[in-house]
Amino acid sequence: xxxPQTPANPLKVLIVDDEPLARDRxxxxxxxxxxxxxxxxxxxxxxxxxxxEALRQQAVDVVLADIRMPGMDGIELATHLGRLExxxxxxxxxxxxxxxxxAFDLNAVDYxxxxxxxxxxxxALQKVPGPRPDASLLxxxxxxxxxxxxxxxSCHERGRLLLVPIAEVLYFKADLKYVTARTVExxxxxxxxxxxxxxxxxxxxxxxxxxxxxxxxxxxGFEKAVVDDAEAYGWxxxxxxxxxxxxxxxxxxAAKALVxxx
Amino acid sequence: MISIRHFPATYPLPDWRNFGVMLRLLLGVNALxxxxxxxxxxxxxGWMGQYIGLAAVVEPxxxxxxxxxxxxxxxxxxxPLRVGQACVLALAGGVSAVFVLYARSVGLVExxxxxxxxxxxxxxxxxxxTYFELRSRAFSPVQAEARLAALNARIRPHFLFNxxxxxxxxxxxxxxxxxAALESLSDLFRAxxxxxxxxxxxxxxxxxxxxYLALEDLRLGERLAIDWQIGxxxxxxxxxxxxxxxxxxxxxxxxxxxxAAGGTVRIGIEQKGDELWIAIANPTAxxxxxxxxxxxxVANIRERLALYYDLEARLEIEVGDNSYEVRIILPCQxxxxxxxx
Numbered sequence: 001x002x003x004p005q006t007p008a009n010p011l012k013v014l015i016v017d018d019e020p021l022a023r024d025r026x027x028x029x030x031x032x033x034x035x036x037x038x039x040x041x042x043x044x045x046x047x048x049x050x051x052x053e054a055l056r057q058q059a060v061d062v063v064l065a066d067i068r069m070p071g072m073d074g075i076e077l078a079t080h081l082g083r084l085e086x087x088x089x090x091x092x093x094x095x096x097x098x099x100x101x102x103a104f105d106l107n108a109v110d111y112x113x114x115x116x117x118x119x120x121x122x123x124a125l126q127k128v129p130g131p132r133p134d135a136s137l138l139x140x141x142x143x144x145x146x147x148x149x150x151x152x153x154s155c156h157e158r159g160r161l162l163l164v165p166i167a168e169v170l171y172f173k174a175d176l177k178y179v180t181a182r183t184v185e186x187x188x189x190x191x192x193x194x195x196x197x198x199x200x201x202x203x204x205x206x207x208x209x210x211x212x213x214x215x216x217x218x219x220x221g222f223e224k225a226v227v228d229d230a231e232a233y234g235w236x237x238x239x240x241x242x243x244x245x246x247x248x249x250x251x252x253x254a255a256k257a258l259v260x261x262x
Numbered sequence: 263m264i265s266i267r268h269f270p271a272t273y274p275l276p277d278w279r280n281f282g283v284m285l286r287l288l289l290g291v292n293a294l295x296x297x298x299x300x301x302x303x304x305x306x307x308g309w310m311g312q313y314i315g316l317a318a319v320v321e322p323x324x325x326x327x328x329x330x331x332x333x334x335x336x337x338x339x340x341x342p343l344r345v346g347q348a349c350v351l352a353l354a355g356g357v358s359a360v361f362v363l364y365a366r367s368v369g370l371v372e373x374x375x376x377x378x379x380x381x382x383x384x385x386x387x388x389x390x391x392t393y394f395e396l397r398s399r400a401f402s403p404v405q406a407e408a409r410l411a412a413l414n415a416r417i418r419p420h421f422l423f424n425x426x427x428x429x430x431x432x433x434x435x436x437x438x439x440x441x442a443a444l445e446s447l448s449d450l451f452r453a454x455x456x457x458x459x460x461x462x463x464x465x466x467x468x469x470x471x472x473x474y475l476a477l478e479d480l481r482l483g484e485r486l487a488i489d490w491q492i493g494x495x496x497x498x499x500x501x502x503x504x505x506x507x508x509x510x511x512x513x514x515x516x517x518x519x520x521x522a523a524g525g526t527v528r529i530g531i532e533q534k535g536d537e538l539w540i541a542i543a544n545p546t547a548x549x550x551x552x553x554x555x556x557x558x559x560v561a562n563i564r565e566r567l568a569l570y571y572d573l574e575a576r577l578e579i580e581v582g583d584n585s586y587e588v589r590i591i592l593p594c595q596x597x598x599x600x601x602x603x
Contacts, residue, residue, distance in 0.1 A: 018519075018522070019424065019427075019428065019481045019482065020483060021427070021428040021431040021432065021480065021481060022424070022427055022428065022431065022481075024431045024435070025427060025428075025430055025431035028431065028434060046522065047522055068420075068519070070519065070520050070521050070522040071522045095419070095420050095422075095423035095424040095427065096418075096419040096420045096422075096423050097420075113423070114423050114424060114426075114427040115423065115426050115427040115430050116427070
């Protein structure tokens with residue numbers, strides 16, 4: 001139910017930009033707008049990771065996010081926000097990212113060009129209490145704007161959003177309903193499709209089996225199965241963890257060649 | 263928007279209707295025919311006779327070709343240069359083959375294969391086309407100048423708008439700093455819009471680079487560290503304008519901005535014998551996109567160096583595990599620029 005913003009019920013804003021002066025400017029503009037629109041800056045973050053951290057402490061109505069940031073950029077931040085139960089509205093701020101901006105025109109996600117004009121900011125914020133773009137649109141924005149390329153995966157655990165750095169994942173395994181990601185420390189349940197993961201991270205992961213993607217760097221060796229059955233033609237050994245992964249007959253040669261060449 | 267890609271960097275086919283071009287063609291073809299006659303005759307006495315016999319075939323052929331080329335000039339000009347040249351070759355070869363076959367059938371000449379005539383005519387046409395192309399290259403400083411101008415004006419819009427945004431933010435809180443930043447910004451754009459044919463002193467280029475870095479420092483703060491290492495070098499040495507700044511911009515864009523912790527950009531300038539060495543190094547944050555963007559600016563500078571110095575300057579790139587270094591090596595002596603007015 002949209003509610004008008006009053007001083008008693010200000011719009012909660014999170015500002016995400018790696019440049020301190022750019023954050024200061026948004027803050028100044030928001031305070032200039034206080035007569036027309038009541039808002040409260042509840043946090044600032046220098047990149048997407050820190051923004052997600054801040055969101056764990058505090059729910060917000062709107063995230064003003066720069067696109068180009070170190071660590072985790074604005075577009076990836078938006079994809080993770082799209083996986084939250086109640087995603088905040090996202091307004092991108094960008095100096096000059098031609099392709100991204102074109103893509104947002106198609107996606108109807110709002111964006112502001114830097115230097116930001118106060119009237120434009122007001123117009124964007126006034127749309128916030130209205131209908132939100134649906135979460136799946138946000139979650140897929142990275143895929144649409146630049147065809148994937150996330151640095152982290154997100155998963156929910158007891159209502160919390162956890163981030164799994166792609167670089168730490170040893171393998172993905174698909175079970176009946178879920179995909180699990182294994183790092184050296186533990187497993188994570190993901191809400192992802194194995195085929196999507198395979199195409200998004202094709203340079204990093206290799207398919208070993210109908211249900212298994214392995215990080216190429218984690219492969220340590222292979223052993224032939226004692227009994228050749230439908231489940232596994234052989235087994236792949238990994239660095240860092242004791243489990244073995246099944247390798248199908250089809251992938252056996254390709255996987256072995258990869259290890260030999262590395 | 264007009265970009266350099268929209269200028270075909272070509273040297274058009276000659277204007278066959280131009281008197282000078284016709285004269286050159288007639289003289290050129292006849293000189294070649296005379297040479298051919300000399301090759302064919304063992305004794306110098308028979309030369310003139312042989313030449314006149316050859317001219318009886320060559321002259322009508324040449325006039326016919328010239329006529330056809332004049333008629334089709336506008337069509338040929340509309341084609342891409344290489345396609346146009348191929349058409350001219352095909353025309354010369356085709357016309358001479360047909361002509362020789364015709365001449366044999368009416369008994370003008372008694373012997374001679376059509377294929378041989380065709381190859382000779384095409385070789386002659388190729389020689390003359392090459393001559394015209396080289397000539398137009400040598401006499402077109404305008405094109406070199408336009409190319410330089412197009413290559414020079416390259417400051418990333420990303421940098422401009424982010425800087426303006428930072429300045430806007432400073433205006434209220436720290437107006438003095440905002441003023442200084444706008445002054446630096448205007449100097450930078452003045453440099454970018456300056457006549458690209460004029461060399462600047464090394465001192466000016468370094469001063470400009472420092473202004474640029476001051477602007478980046480405003481935006482990036484502690485994330486950006488700069489290490490200047492200037493050796494024994496004369497600050498009055500002339501260098502092409504905007505050599506340092508685009509490389510620094512690259513170093514910041516690819517080396518510092520993608521890293522949350524930031525890093526150090528190292529700038530080394532020294533004189534080694536007759537050469538000026540400028541080296542700019544930045545850390546790489548394991549960025550996959552690193553290469554593509556960098557290559558454009560580097561290719562740009564490489565091309566400008568070629569226009570200024572031809573083969574006397576070079577640009578080297580060294581990609582380490584965690585670093586990326588670009589070195590420019592320029593000849594030190596004062597020299598005139600190739601594009602003259």
